Amino acid sequence: MGDLFIEIWESVRRNKLRTSLTGVAVAWGIFMIIVLLGAGNGLMNAVMDNTGDVQTNTMMIGGGWTSKPYDGLSAGRRIRLDDKDVATIAGPAFIEHVDEVSATVSQSGTVSYGDNHFSGSLSGIYPGYAEMEGVKMTRGRFINPRDIEESRKVAVISTRNARNLFENTDYESCIGKRIKVADVSFRIVGVYQVNESDMSSEVFVPFTTLKTVYGKGEEIGELIFSFHGLDTEQDNEQFEKHVKAVVNQAHRAAPDDERAIWIWNRFTEDMQMNNAVRILNIALWIIGIFTLMSGVVGVSNIMLVTVKERTHEFGIRKAIGARPSAISSLIITESVLITAFFGYIGMVLGMLACMYLDATVAQHTMEVMGTQISMMKDPTVGLDVAVEATLLLVLAGTLAGLAPARKAAAVRPIEALRAD
Amino acid sequence: MQIEISGLHKTYTGAQPLHVLKGIDLSIEKGEFVSIMGASGSGKSTLLNILGILDNYDEGEYRIDGTLIKDLSERQAADYRNRMIGFIFQSFNLISFKTAVENVELPLFYQGVPRRKRHERAMEMLERVGLTDWAGHYPNEMSGGQKQRVAIARALITYPKIILADEPTGALDSKTSAEVMELLSHINEKYGATLIVVTHESGVANCTNRIIHIKDGMIGEIEDNSAHKASMFGAATVMK
Numbered sequence: 001m002g003d004l005f006i007e008i009w010e011s012v013r014r015n016k017l018r019t020s021l022t023g024v025a026v027a028w029g030i031f032m033i034i035v036l037l038g039a040g041n042g043l044m045n046a047v048m049d050n051t052g053d054v055q056t057n058t059m060m061i062g063g064g065w066t067s068k069p070y071d072g073l074s075a076g077r078r079i080r081l082d083d084k085d086v087a088t089i090a091g092p093a094f095i096e097h098v099d100e101v102s103a104t105v106s107q108s109g110t111v112s113y114g115d116n117h118f119s120g121s122l123s124g125i126y127p128g129y130a131e132m133e134g135v136k137m138t139r140g141r142f143i144n145p146r147d148i149e150e151s152r153k154v155a156v157i158s159t160r161n162a163r164n165l166f167e168n169t170d171y172e173s174c175i176g177k178r179i180k181v182a183d184v185s186f187r188i189v190g191v192y193q194v195n196e197s198d199m200s201s202e203v204f205v206p207f208t209t210l211k212t213v214y215g216k217g218e219e220i221g222e223l224i225f226s227f228h229g230l231d232t233e234q235d236n237e238q239f240e241k242h243v244k245a246v247v248n249q250a251h252r253a254a255p256d257d258e259r260a261i262w263i264w265n266r267f268t269e270d271m272q273m274n275n276a277v278r279i280l281n282i283a284l285w286i287i288g289i290f291t292l293m294s295g296v297v298g299v300s301n302i303m304l305v306t307v308k309e310r311t312h313e314f315g316i317r318k319a320i321g322a323r324p325s326a327i328s329s330l331i332i333t334e335s336v337l338i339t340a341f342f343g344y345i346g347m348v349l350g351m352l353a354c355m356y357l358d359a360t361v362a363q364h365t366m367e368v369m370g371t372q373i374s375m376m377k378d379p380t381v382g383l384d385v386a387v388e389a390t391l392l393l394v395l396a397g398t399l400a401g402l403a404p405a406r407k408a409a410a411v412r413p414i415e416a417l418r419a420d
Numbered sequence: 421m422q423i424e425i426s427g428l429h430k431t432y433t434g435a436q437p438l439h440v441l442k443g444i445d446l447s448i449e450k451g452e453f454v455s456i457m458g459a460s461g462s463g464k465s466t467l468l469n470i471l472g473i474l475d476n477y478d479e480g481e482y483r484i485d486g487t488l489i490k491d492l493s494e495r496q497a498a499d500y501r502n503r504m505i506g507f508i509f510q511s512f513n514l515i516s517f518k519t520a521v522e523n524v525e526l527p528l529f530y531q532g533v534p535r536r537k538r539h540e541r542a543m544e545m546l547e548r549v550g551l552t553d554w555a556g557h558y559p560n561e562m563s564g565g566q567k568q569r570v571a572i573a574r575a576l577i578t579y580p581k582i583i584l585a586d587e588p589t590g591a592l593d594s595k596t597s598a599e600v601m602e603l604l605s606h607i608n609e610k611y612g613a614t615l616i617v618v619t620h621e622s623g624v625a626n627c628t629n630r631i632i633h634i635k636d637g638m639i640g641e642i643e644d645n646s647a648h649k650a651s652m653f654g655a656a657t658v659m660k
Contacts, residue, residue: 003529010517316513319474320574321502321530323495409494414474417513 009333022298023342026396030343030389031294034350034381035357036284042354044277054388056270059240061085061223061247064262070254079251079260082218089225093246097239101225102126103207107214109182112204113165118162122181123202123221124210132181132224136206139171140190142304147189147206153213155179155186158201179203184213205245227267238266271380292392296339296400303335303404314408315416328405335401336394343393347386354380421580422614423471428480430466440466441477442637448542450581451612453605455625458634465586467634468618472505472584473497482596502530505576506613511585512573514559519547523556525571528597531578545573549603565596572603575611583607589624591602601627 012019049294063079076194088094090114091103109118116155130142138159147154162174171191178185186205194201210216230236245255253260278409307314314327362376423446423535440463448454458464469475470482473489482489485503492500502608503547506527507513514523524542533541549569559567570587575583586603591595605627606617625631626648634642 003535014517057658068509313515316515316525318498319472319501319507319513320527321498321578323498323530325495326498326530414469417509 004330004333005262005337007330011310011334012308012338015302017306019338020342022295022302023338023345025298026292026295026339026393027342027346027349028315030294030346030393031350031353031404032291033288033389033392034347034385035288036288037281038350038379038381039357039376039382039386040280040284042110042357043374044280045379046231046362046374047209047273050409055132055134055226056264057244057267058224058226059266060221060264061089061243062223062262062264066253066257067259068254068257072253073252077253079248079253081220081261082163082249083222083296084218085223085247085249086164088246088250089243093241094243097227097229098375099226099228100128100132101223103220104129104131105207105210105216105219105221106202107182107210107216107359111161111165113177113179116167118161118164121202122155122210123204124207124216125204128130128226129204129224135208138195139193140175140188142192143206148208151208151212152206152300153184153186154189154194154206155181156190156204157188158192158203160194160201161203162191176229206419213376228268231270233271234245240265250300251294258418268315288362292396295342296396297312299335299339299397299400300403303401304407306334307331307408308405310408311411311416314411315413317413319413321415324409326407327411331405331408332398332401335404336397338399339397340390340393343396347389351380406408422452422485422644424481424483426481426519427646428467428470428477430463430470430475430477430483440637441470443480444634444637444639446632446639448614448616450614451608452630453608453615453617453628454632455617455619455628455631456632456634457619457622458640459620461644462620462634463637464634468584468586468616471582474503474508498530501634502527503578504581506525506578506580508568508571508575508583508585508588510587510590512559512564512571514570518558518568520559520562521552523559523570524577527578541577541631542573546570547579548576549573549649563596564592565599568592568596569603572600574605576607576611579611580613582614582616585615587619588617589619589621597621597624628650 002393027225050222063081063083066073066077066079070076086101086103089098093308103126106121107124108119108121111122125143126148127142127144129250135142137407140156142156145156146152157174157179159169159171162171163169165179167175174188174191177188179188180186181203186203192204229238242265244258244261248255248257248260251260310349314322317327318324357376357379362374362379365374425444425446428441428444429439432438432440444467456464456467466475470477473492473524476491484500489500498581514520515526520527521539521542524545525538528541529536541553543555546552549572551566551569551573554562554566561569568591589600590606592600601624604615605619607613613654615628617624619625626645629644629648631643631645633642
């Protein structure tokens with residue numbers, strides 16, 4: 001094996017310029033693959049990070065305006081969801097797919113503690129909300145079923161709220177304190193974590209408490225439920241249509257009215273996003289591989305030139321007893337080594353470029369509708385991509401060397417030796 | 421008999437098929453020093469290529485030590501060439517980017533001999549042809565005679581059964597030619613290798629013990645030249 005490398009080194013050394021020029025093409029190909037995938041990963045990581053840990057198999061329903069006249073009522077009527085809708089969704093009509101139903105109702109107002117206050121919104125929620133929306137507790141507990149049952153005046157505030165009201169970051173000390181919202185006093189039972197970039201941070205109180213305290217009657221804000229057994233986009237669409245028909249009819253709206261209520265399906269959205277991510281990933285690989293291909297063609301080309309130049313030498317080698325396989329392995333190994341060597345340079349440069357992206361673009365955030373969104377997060381490639389790229393390089397090198405190697409192995413000694 | 425050839429035919433196919441060898445019968449004994457003489461186009465080079473397993477033939481038989489050499493795969497042919505045959509060419513055919521000793525080592529490389537052993541044996545061989553001091557030099561730093569001696573060392577290193585020399589003095593001046601031929605006779609005498617020299621120079625042929633004349637693809641006269649008094653020029657013939 002060592003002898004083989006010495007032979008190859010001799011060959012490469014004689015064609016330094018030609019070899020390195022071709023090598024640049026290969027390095028560029030791998031560089032592109034790594035940078036594209038790194039940037040793609042960064043983009044995806046950022047998107048994932050911005051979405052957080054919410055449960056994905058949930059749907060949210062809210063009231064809209066009717067878009068067509070029905071049952072003697074004109075179009076443009078406001079639809080408000082109410083407790084009956086909650087019962088309907090949780091009822092036998094949808095039992096097959098629906099797991100847990102939760103509703104929210106909200107009220108805006110000034111939240112105060114002593115002299116400190118901020119204007120925010122209260123959300124009346126059920127305990128299941130925490131899991132569906134990915135609410136993470138820092139201290140204390142979330143709203144529990146007994147809070148709902150007894151309509152307790154308890155509240156869960158965000159870390160941000162806590163800092164506003166208590167001017168310190170000792171969240172533990174907030175538990176048990178009483179805050180006032182529009183002359184109603186609530187006891188804090190928990191503090192939840194919010195992203196520093198998240199502007200809206202609501203105060204959670206039990207659904208039932210908010211309703212009774214602020215006299216909301218039957219009306220609710222949004223209806224959220226988790227579901228199972230809807231695996232395809234088609235299933236989901238059909239299910240949504242069914243929900244709309246049933247809820248619409250309860251509000252005397254046309255069953256096929258698309259605007260009477262709105263449904264936001266996290267599951268299909270997530271599915272579409274995953275699809276998009278997959279397609280993006282494939283697209284990036286394809287672009288990268290095509291770029292690499294030009295490098296491969298280049299390597300193949302110089303190997304062909306090399307074989308042509310060395311025909312006489314191969315003739316001598318064969319005459320003194322080199323097997324065809326000895327000649328072709330010489331060429332293929334040379335091709336793989338050139339590809340791998342320059343490929344690795346490209347890979348290292350690509351990784352450096354990813355690190356540069358990480359240090360620049362990934363540190364910037366953009367403000368979109370009151371939320372801080374980072375363009376990229378951790379735009380690097382993993383070990384798996386590095387391994388895949390290495391395999392790709394070896395494969396590419398072998399492919400590049402194949403045709404020249406066959407040509408070299410087919411050299412006929414008598415003809416090669418005559419041509420001098 | 422070490423080499424036995426019977427009824428050998430060879431035709432080059434092409435637009436105009438060329439019947440080059442028209443039934444050659446030839447036997448050469450182990451340790452013989454023979455020359456094959458003929459004008460250009462007589463078929464002597466083709467015969468040499470077949471003897472060297474570089475080319476195949478259409479009809480007849482060619483045996484080395486009883487082994488039939490016919491329709492071999494490329495790989496088998498390469499192995500036989502490596503172990504049975506040593507080549508000496510008119511234009512030396514040394515690899516230009518390898519030093520003298522590396523060139524001599526090469527056949528052993530293809531036998532899978534470890535590097536150190538290879539080097540030792542190659543140095544020993546260079547010593548026998550008197551080139552120890554030139555071991556580290558590249559071919560373009562050497563004279564024609566030196567290059568041919570490196571080539572001879574390379575041909576000898578595997579201790580082949582047969583050494584084939586194709587116009588070994590064709591590119592050399594008369595003095596060097598005489599030296600090379602002397603070296604070849606010495607090798608023949610000392611190591612008992614079968615030596616077949618293809619030449620059109622009668623001076624060269626006169627150094628050998630048997631002269632086989634080939635003409636129009638057939639064996640002509642076979643002269644016994646053990647007294648080195650070849651018919652055409654006699655004993656005192658100078659090399660060129």
